[in-house]
Amino acid sequence: MSTTPIDGGLGCPSQLAPPAHDQTRADPAPFVQDKDGEKSLELAVTGARCAGCISKIEGSLTALPGVTAARLNLSSGKLHVAWRGELKSRDITETVADLGYTAVPFDPTAAEQEADEHGRFLLRCLAVAGFASANIMLLSVSVWATNGEEMGEATRALLHLVSALIAIPAVAFAGRPFFSSAWNALRRRRANMDVPISLAVVLAVGVSLFESMNGGEHAYFDAAVMLLFFLLIGRWLDHRLRRRARSAAHDLLALQATTAVRLDDRGHAEAITAKQIAVGDRLVLQPGGRLPVNAKVLEGRSDIDTAFLTGESAPQVAAPDDHLFAGTQNISGRLIVEATADMAGSLLSDLIRLVETGQQAKDRYTMLADKAARLYVPVVHTLAAVTLAGWLLLGAELREAIMAATAVLIITCPCALGLATPAVQVVATGQLFRRGILVKSGNALERLARCRHIVFDKTGTLTTGRLDWINQGDLGPEDFRAVAALSRTGLHPVARSIAEVAGSGAIADDVTEVPGEGIKGVVDGLGVRLGRARFVGADEPQTPAEGTTAWLKIDGKAPQELHFRDSIRSDSAKTIQDLTQAELTVSLLSGDHPHAVASVAESLGINDYRAEVTPVAKADHLEERKRDGAVAMVGDGINDAPALALADVSLSPGSAADAAQSAADLVYQTGGISAVYAAWRMAVRARRRILQNFAFAAAYNMVAAPLAMAGYVSPLIAALAMSGSSLVVTLNALGLMRGDKT
Amino acid sequence: MNALLFLLPIALILGGLGVAAFFWALKDDQFSDPQGAAERILLDDDQELEGSNTDR
Numbered sequence: 001m002s003t004t005p006i007d008g009g010l011g012c013p014s015q016l017a018p019p020a021h022d023q024t025r026a027d028p029a030p031f032v033q034d035k036d037g038e039k040s041l042e043l044a045v046t047g048a049r050c051a052g053c054i055s056k057i058e059g060s061l062t063a064l065p066g067v068t069a070a071r072l073n074l075s076s077g078k079l080h081v082a083w084r085g086e087l088k089s090r091d092i093t094e095t096v097a098d099l100g101y102t103a104v105p106f107d108p109t110a111a112e113q114e115a116d117e118h119g120r121f122l123l124r125c126l127a128v129a130g131f132a133s134a135n136i137m138l139l140s141v142s143v144w145a146t147n148g149e150e151m152g153e154a155t156r157a158l159l160h161l162v163s164a165l166i167a168i169p170a171v172a173f174a175g176r177p178f179f180s181s182a183w184n185a186l187r188r189r190r191a192n193m194d195v196p197i198s199l200a201v202v203l204a205v206g207v208s209l210f211e212s213m214n215g216g217e218h219a220y221f222d223a224a225v226m227l228l229f230f231l232l233i234g235r236w237l238d239h240r241l242r243r244r245a246r247s248a249a250h251d252l253l254a255l256q257a258t259t260a261v262r263l264d265d266r267g268h269a270e271a272i273t274a275k276q277i278a279v280g281d282r283l284v285l286q287p288g289g290r291l292p293v294n295a296k297v298l299e300g301r302s303d304i305d306t307a308f309l310t311g312e313s314a315p316q317v318a319a320p321d322d323h324l325f326a327g328t329q330n331i332s333g334r335l336i337v338e339a340t341a342d343m344a345g346s347l348l349s350d351l352i353r354l355v356e357t358g359q360q361a362k363d364r365y366t367m368l369a370d371k372a373a374r375l376y377v378p379v380v381h382t383l384a385a386v387t388l389a390g391w392l393l394l395g396a397e398l399r400e401a402i403m404a405a406t407a408v409l410i411i412t413c414p415c416a417l418g419l420a421t422p423a424v425q426v427v428a429t430g431q432l433f434r435r436g437i438l439v440k441s442g443n444a445l446e447r448l449a450r451c452r453h454i455v456f457d458k459t460g461t462l463t464t465g466r467l468d469w470i471n472q473g474d475l476g477p478e479d480f481r482a483v484a485a486l487s488r489t490g491l492h493p494v495a496r497s498i499a500e501v502a503g504s505g506a507i508a509d510d511v512t513e514v515p516g517e518g519i520k521g522v523v524d525g526l527g528v529r530l531g532r533a534r535f536v537g538a539d540e541p542q543t544p545a546e547g548t549t550a551w552l553k554i555d556g557k558a559p560q561e562l563h564f565r566d567s568i569r570s571d572s573a574k575t576i577q578d579l580t581q582a583e584l585t586v587s588l589l590s591g592d593h594p595h596a597v598a599s600v601a602e603s604l605g606i607n608d609y610r611a612e613v614t615p616v617a618k619a620d621h622l623e624e625r626k627r628d629g630a631v632a633m634v635g636d637g638i639n640d641a642p643a644l645a646l647a648d649v650s651l652s653p654g655s656a657a658d659a660a661q662s663a664a665d666l667v668y669q670t671g672g673i674s675a676v677y678a679a680w681r682m683a684v685r686a687r688r689r690i691l692q693n694f695a696f697a698a699a700y701n702m703v704a705a706p707l708a709m710a711g712y713v714s715p716l717i718a719a720l721a722m723s724g725s726s727l728v729v730t731l732n733a734l735g736l737m738r739g740d741k742t
Numbered sequence: 743m744n745a746l747l748f749l750l751p752i753a754l755i756l757g758g759l760g761v762a763a764f765f766w767a768l769k770d771d772q773f774s775d776p777q778g779a780a781e782r783i784l785l786d787d788d789q790e791l792e793g794s795n796t797d798r
Contacts, residue, residue: 134757
C-alpha cells in the first residue's frame with residue numbers, strides 16, 4: 001500500500017501523491033444509482049488539484065464506452081459519472097486509480113443533499129443590499145457634498161424620494177433574515193441580536209421617510225441599507241463557515257461507504273454495501289481489506305492488524321473460530337468470516353454511547369460571539385430608550401426624540417460585532433485548510449484555544465503505526481540480501497519494513513506465505529525462512545524482548561533474531577517540544593503494551609504516560625483531566641473515539657479510523673503531527689484577534705453612543721462610523737494571513 | 743439638474759441588470775466549483791458540452 005506517484009501525460013504540478021487508502025480496491029457497484037437505464041456514481045477523488053488532473057480524469061472516463069457525463073468538482077473533490085449500457089462500475093474506479101488518483105465510492109444519501117438554499121438566500125439578500133447601498137450612497141453623497149446651499153430644496157427632496165424608492169423594497173427584501181429571526185425570538189419572549197437590528201433598520205427607514213416627505217434635511221436611508229449590507233456579510237461568512245464544517249462532517253459519514261463481498265448459498269461472491277450485511281452472512285476478507293462488522297473466522301488463517309482497535313502495533317494471528325472486531329485489517333491471507341453483528345451493532349455499544357454523550361457536551365459550549373451578544377442587546381435597548389426619554393424630558397419634539405433614539409440604534413448596531421468573529425474564523429480556517437487541516441465544527445478553534453493540556457494516543461498518532469527494523473547492523477551483507485529478497489514479496493508489516501530498508505532489488509523464488517507463521521522462499525539456491533521462532537525452528541525465548549521480533553533462518557546457518565519497533569514520526573519530538581515550550585502539558589494514553597509505550601514516551605520526553613488503557617478507561621481519564629481545565633485529545637483509533645468525543649476539542653489524522661475522524665473536531669491530512677501545534681497556534685492567534693475586535697467594537701461604541709445620544713450624529717457621520725468600524729475589524733482579521741508574528 | 747431625470751433611471755437600470763445577472767449565475771450553479779472553474783480555463787482542447795457524448 002505504498003503511495004502511487006502521478007506520472008505520464010499532463011503531470012500535476014504539485015507532484016503530490018494521493019494518500020494510500022485501503023478501500024481503493026473496493027467494488028463500488030452497490031453505490032451505483034440506476035434511473036431508467038441511466039446509471040450514475042459519485043466518487044470522492046483525492047490527489048486531483050489542477051487543470052491537468054481534470055482533463056486526465058474526465059478525458060479518460062468519457063473515453064470509456066457508454067459514459068455520458070464525467071464531471072469533477074475540484075473544490076469538493078467529488079466526481080460524478082453517468083453512463084448507459086453494460087460498463088462495470090469497477091472499471092470506472094480502476095480507470096481513475098490507473099491515472100494515479102484514488103477514487104472511493106461516496107454514498108450520496110449520507111452526504112448533505114440540499115443545495116445550500118439558505119446560503120443562496122443570504123447571497124441574494126447581500127446582492128440586493130449591496131446594490132441599494134451603493135446607489136443610495138451615490139445620491140446621499142451629492143446631498144452631503146452641496147452642504148444644503150447649491151442644491152435646491154426640490155432637488156434634495158427628489159433625491160431623498162428616489163433613495164426611499166430604492167431603500168424600502170431593498171430593506172423589505174434584504175432584511176428578511178433579520179426580521180424573521182427577531183420575530184421568532186420575540187414570539188418566544190426573548191431578545192436576540194436581531195431585535196435591535198430590525199428595530200434600527202425599520203425605524204431609520206420610517207423616520208427618514210417621514211422627514212423627506214416633510215422636506216427635512218436628514219435622511220438615514222443609506223445608513224439603514226448599509227447596516228444590512230455589512231451585517232449580511234457577517235451572516236454569510238458565518239453561514240459558509242458552519243456549512244463547510246458541517247459538510248466536512250457529512251462527507252466523512254458518506255465516505256464510510258465501505259463495501260464487502262458476500263458469499264451466497266451456492267458460493268457465489270457478490271459485492272454489497274456494509275450496511276446490507278446481516279448477522280450470519282458469510283463474507284470474504286481479502287488481504288488489505290478492513291472488516292466492516294464484528295465477525296467470526298470460518299476458514300483461513302491470517303495476520304490481522306488491530307491497531308485501530310487496541311492501539312497495539314504488532315499484528316495478531318487469526319484462525320478459525322477466532323472473533324474479530326469491526327475495524328481490524330486483514331494483512332496476509334484470505335479469510336472467510338461469518339458476520340456476528342450488523343453495522344449498527346458492531347462498534348461496542350459502550351463506545352457509541354460515550355461518543356454521543358461527549359458530542360452533547362460540545363454542543364453546549366457557548367461561543368464568544370454569543371456571550372458578547374447577550375451583554376450587548378440589553379445595553380443597546382436601554383441606551384435607545386434613555387435617549388428617547390431624555391430628549392422628551394428636555395422638551396424636544398417627539399420627532400426629534402425619535403430621530404436621536406434611531407441614531408443611537410443605528411450607530412451602536414453591531415456591524416463590527418457581527419463581523420468580529422466570522423471574519424477571523426473564516427481567515428483562520430482558510431489558512432488551516434491550506435495546510436491540510438480541516439476544521440469540522442464551527443467553534444472548534446475557540447475550544448482549542450482554551451486548551452492547556454493535550455493527550456496523545458501512541459500508535460498511528462505519535463508513531464507511524466509501521467514497524468521499524470532496529471538491528472539491521474547485526475546481519476552480514478549476504479544474509480541481508482537474502483532477507484531483503486524474501487521480504488520484497490511479503491505483505492506482513494515485518495516484511496514490508498525490511499523491504500523498505502532494503503529498497504528495490506531481486507526477489508526470492510518459490511515464495512510461500514504461511515499466515516500467522518511467516519514466509520519462506522529460495523534465494524541463490526538456499527532456503528530462507530522469516531517468521532516466528534517455531535516457524536524457523538528456533539527456541540522460543542524465555543523473556544519476550546521489547547517490541548516485535550522475527551526470526552531469520554538461512555539453510556546451513558543458525559537462526560538470527562531481528563528486532564522491530566513502532567517507528568516514531570519524524571516531527572513528533574519537535575512538536576512535543578514546541579507544545580511544552582508554549583507551556584502546554586502533554587500526556588500519552590495508549591492501549592499498547594507498557595514497554596512499547598514507555599520507550600516511545602521516553603524518547604519523546606513525555607513523563608506522563610499510561611499503557612494498556614481500554615477505550616472506556618481512556619474516556620474516564622479524559623473526564624478526570626477535564627476537571628483541571630480544557631483538554632485536547634489527539635488520536636486515530638476506534639479505541640480513541642470515545643475519548644475524542646469527550647475531550648473539549650479533538651484532532652485526528654486523515655489516516656485515522658472512520659469512527660475517530662467522525663468524532664474529531666479537526667482532521668489533519670499532513671502526515672506528521674506538527675499540524676497539532678500549527679492548529680493550536682492558529683486557534684490562539686484567532687482568539688486574540690477576536691478579542692481585539694471585540695475590544696475595538698466596545699471602544700467604538702463608547703465614543704459613538706454618547707455622540708448619538710446627544711444628537712450629533714448626522715447621516716454622514718453614521719455612514720463613516722459604520723463602514724470605518726467594519727473595515728477596521730475585517731482588516732484586523734485579515735492580519736491573520738500574515739506570518740506567525742502575533 | 744434635468745440630466746438627473748434620465749441619468750438616475752439609467753444608473754438604476756444598469757445596476758439592476760447587474761443584480762439580475764448575479765441572481766441568474768447563482769441559480770445556474772456557477773459558484774459550486776470556484777476552484778475548478780479557475781483551472782478549467784487553462785484547458786485548451788475543445789470538449790463536448792456535458793451530456794453530449796460523441797466519439798472522439
